[in-house]
Amino acid sequence: MSGSKVQSSKKLKFLEIEHKFVLPRRYNQAAFLRRVRSLKPQRHYQIDVTDRYYLLKNMPGAIVRHRFDQKLHHLTIKNLGDDPECRKEVNLELCHCADMQQDAVEAFLDSFGIRWQGQLKKKVQVFYFNDAEIVLYHATSGRKSVSCIEVEAIRYKSRQQAIKVIEKYEASLGLDQLTRSPQTLFELLLKPKHKKSS
Numbered sequence: 001m002s003g004s005k006v007q008s009s010k011k012l013k014f015l016e017i018e019h020k021f022v023l024p025r026r027y028n029q030a031a032f033l034r035r036v037r038s039l040k041p042q043r044h045y046q047i048d049v050t051d052r053y054y055l056l057k058n059m060p061g062a063i064v065r066h067r068f069d070q071k072l073h074h075l076t077i078k079n080l081g082d083d084p085e086c087r088k089e090v091n092l093e094l095c096h097c098a099d100m101q102q103d104a105v106e107a108f109l110d111s112f113g114i115r116w117q118g119q120l121k122k123k124v125q126v127f128y129f130n131d132a133e134i135v136l137y138h139a140t141s142g143r144k145s146v147s148c149i150e151v152e153a154i155r156y157k158s159r160q161q162a163i164k165v166i167e168k169y170e171a172s173l174g175l176d177q178l179t180r181s182p183q184t185l186f187e188l189l190l191k192p193k194h195k196k197s198s
Contacts, residue, residue: 016078016089017162018152019170021178022188029136032149033125035173036134041127047071049122049137052102053186057113063186064109068100075105084184086159118190131155131165134173141189148185149175 023029037044047069054064065076073094079087094101106114120141127134135150151169153162170176181188 014088014090015086015159016152017086017156017159017166018150019085019166019175020181020183020185021149021175022181022183023147023149023178027147029147032136032173036127036136039129039169039172041129041134043128044126045071046123046125049124050100050119051122052105052117052119053190054106054109054114055116056109057115059112066100066102066105072096073100078184080184080186083182085163085180120185120189129169132169134169139185139189144189146185146188148181149173151175 049067049069049072052066054066056062056064059077061080062077063080065074065078067074067076073096075092075094076089078089094105106117118141120139122137122139124135124137131154133150133152133154135152136148137150138147139145151166151173153165156162156165167176
């Protein structure tokens with residue numbers, strides 16, 4: 001494999017390519033779930049998730065997410081300000097043998113200067129396919145809440161291929177009738193609370 005191909009492969013490895021749809025209040029989630037199940041996912045589970053987000057003084061243009069649930073314990077960095085259809089996402093797996101370790105995580109991140117933090121909780125249903133991950137969730141932060149569907153491509157060799165995979169599932173699930181949200185979950189629920197430092 002040439003050097004350029006290796007570099008391209010590494011870049012793709014740390015890209016999240018997905019479409020998010022914010023659901024209208026009367027959206028028929030039960031019908032959507034029937035459609036997803038009819039596609040025969042390889043596996044499916046439901047889970048409650050706690051996500052804590054951090055903005056750091058020494059990492060402008062990025063956000064850090066600390067995720068803890070029964071299956072995952074991750075520290076993740078993502079780009080901010082770009083179209084969330086395709087953005088950098090790097091996950092570090094933390095030990096799941098202890099609790100959330102929030103104090104240790106915050107002590108570590110404080111080395112980069114924490115200037116804001118906020119938390120949200122999600123009730124999630126995840127469906128895994130060979131080439132995609134489909135997620136339905138309800139997220140809350142304080143009095144704010146939102147329900148979303150996300151379709152994320154996996155195991156792709158190019159951005160173009162990933163978008164084709166996403167569009168295939170959107171058509172099968174009737175999501176092409178909805179408008180893709182240009183906002184991240186952080187922007188939908190948490191960003192309005194953030195005050196810029198002087």
